[in-house]
Amino acid sequence: MSSHQVFFCFEYNKDAxxxxxxxxxxxxxxxxxxxxxxxxxxxxKSDSAIKEWIDAQIALSTCVVVLIGSTTAYRKWVLYEIxxxxxxxxxxxxxxFTRSGM
Numbered sequence: 001m002s003s004h005q006v007f008f009c010f011e012y013n014k015d016a017x018x019x020x021x022x023x024x025x026x027x028x029x030x031x032x033x034x035x036x037x038x039x040x041x042x043x044x045k046s047d048s049a050i051k052e053w054i055d056a057q058i059a060l061s062t063c064v065v066v067l068i069g070s071t072t073a074y075r076k077w078v079l080y081e082i083x084x085x086x087x088x089x090x091x092x093x094x095x096x097f098t099r100s101g102m
Contacts, residue, residue: 007057009081010067011074012039018097019067050077058084063091070097 006026010019042053054077058064064085072078085092 004062005060007061007064007081007085008067009064009078011069011072011078012043014071015067015069015097018069022065022067022095051080054081055084058088058090061085061090063093066092066094068094068096 008019042050066082
């Protein structure tokens with residue numbers, strides 16, 4: 001099976017543990033580009049540095065998976081990540097978290 005490079009878009013502070021569950025469930029079939037430790041390093045930088053990082057990650061990706069929680073739409077970078085994926089003609093998939101976890 002071929003591997004796809006995937007960028008996960010989600011509300012980090014609230015949903016990192018859920019995203020980790022999904023990434024772990026997909027091991028072997030997906031190549032996850034940005035891990036939590038990568039975001040920890042970049043999120044303390046300037047907005048322009050964050051945009052550059054997001055741009056680079058999405059440029060390398062095959063698709064962007066948006067993990068939707070109750071407040072994802074209010075996350076500072078979510079709309080930018082979706083627009084960048086669309087602009088670069090990347091696959092875009094949305095999945096909604098439910099109260100039971102996923």
